[in-house]
Amino acid sequence: MTEKPKDTTEPSAAQRSTPTMAEQSAVSSTGRGVSSPFDSPTEQFPRLSKDVPRTDDELGLDPGPDVPSVGADTPTYAYASIPPAANAPSDTGRLRRRNGESRRGTLDLGLFLLRLIVGGTFVYHGLQKLTGWFHGPGLDGTRDMMDNGGWDHPTLSAILVTVGELGGGALLVLGLATPLAAGAILAVILDAWAWKQGMIPGFQYNAGVKSGVELESILAGAAAVIILTGPGRLAFDRNRGWATRPFAGSFVVLLLAVAAAVGAYWYLHGGNPFTGIGPFD
Template identity: 60%
Template sequence: MTDKPNETPESNEPPTKAAPDTPETTTGGSGKPAATGPTAGSPYDDPTGEFPPVEPAKGRDVPRTDDELGLDPEVPPAGSARPGETESPTYAFATIPPAPPAPSENGRKRRRDTRRGTQDLGLLALRLILGLTFLYHGLQKLAGWFHGPGLDNTRHMLEQGGWKHIELSTAMLTISEVGGGALLILGLATPLAAGAVLASIADAWLWKQGMDPGFQYKTTELEAILAGLAAVVILTGPGRLSFDRNRGWSTRPAWGSFVVLILALAAAVAGWLVLHGGNPFVGTID
């Protein structure tokens, strides 16, 4: 009988091995590791997965409405005003009141236009023409310049024309022409200056009108034109090219300028009645 080497009995179950500390690896055909053990997961690995809900911090309230966020201030409801208080209007969609509508004229919106173009230049030319004319005649009577009569001859002329209170008449005539003309040139105290020259030239018109019976225009044409120009300056103002440019009457004269015009005409009539008198339309000079 022959001895056989000792053989390990075959078993149907493979021998168990201890689990290694590191994940097992398998080698592929090339001998390199083909795959590793379990890896870290991601929420995106599962397409149907959902993120877990975020719990609010304990002890703090999360605002959930517009009122809590402060987006819309509280508007008191209509009819909540106390007795004696005026209820303010409420607006459903805005907390700022709408702008008032623009003023309209004949159904069209009126736009404020501050452009004046050559208007101020035209008023300056008007003042210079009127002011230089009166200043010229006033200096003739006051100082005898420009081949004028001077004060003595001016007194004699007024006396021969039927004027009374010769000294007062001469002083009022020269002051109104010299002072009013100079102020018109400067555009200073324009309504008063234009009113003074208007009163003096209106009396001159009445005086020439009374030289012959009936209505006279040919002999009073210059006085009528100068009186009209003085009235225009009162009603329109001196413009911005004047010392009165910061005054309201310089560019936008109102009812006050009309009052000055009426007072100037009333002063002319009163001066005529007190210093001369008579009806100028029937003749006052013999």
């Protein structure tokens, strides 16, 4: 019985233990054993069964709005300008003073003293005419004085001068409705100036004579100054614009006060107070 020849194709034990050339190359290049074709950089990756999507249509995305292309007729800009943010609203006068933006020094104190002196003087004369205090004539005596002085409507004249002096003076001391208060005082004192000036022909400025208008001139000037400067911060009007920064409105009040004085003098007294002065001879 003959033995079958051995299968020469079966690898021997030595051959099974010896790695192939490809395996030796993979081991030598990676430094470790090969477990899959992807571990060897020399192996070819398997081709994917489907192409990778590259466009929006293939990915299923919304292309969005069309962006116009920049052409010859399309304006271009070198840069985009962003407007600056609006300044934060400034705080009250306390913040400005803390930052040193509006240092007024003794200005407010000086305006307060001016208001106190001028307003107090008119309150004094108003109380004389209304109540008879401080050796005053009282309301009846004021009416008789206006009648003897040539005023055509003595009762109305007495009421107007009393209200103007007492009310305007009190408001001026408080610094309340200061432009109107100073305007009322200015109108009253201008009529008093015209009345005394018209008693005797010629310019009557000397305070030593009965018809002298020196005191009236000073009081009228002080009232006009308060209208133009404002009452300052030591007043009830301290939060008003005219208290610290009067402007065009002050000129309007000044002109209205002069117009009121002229109209009241023309209606209540008449005559020309400048008789005998220069071209008014």
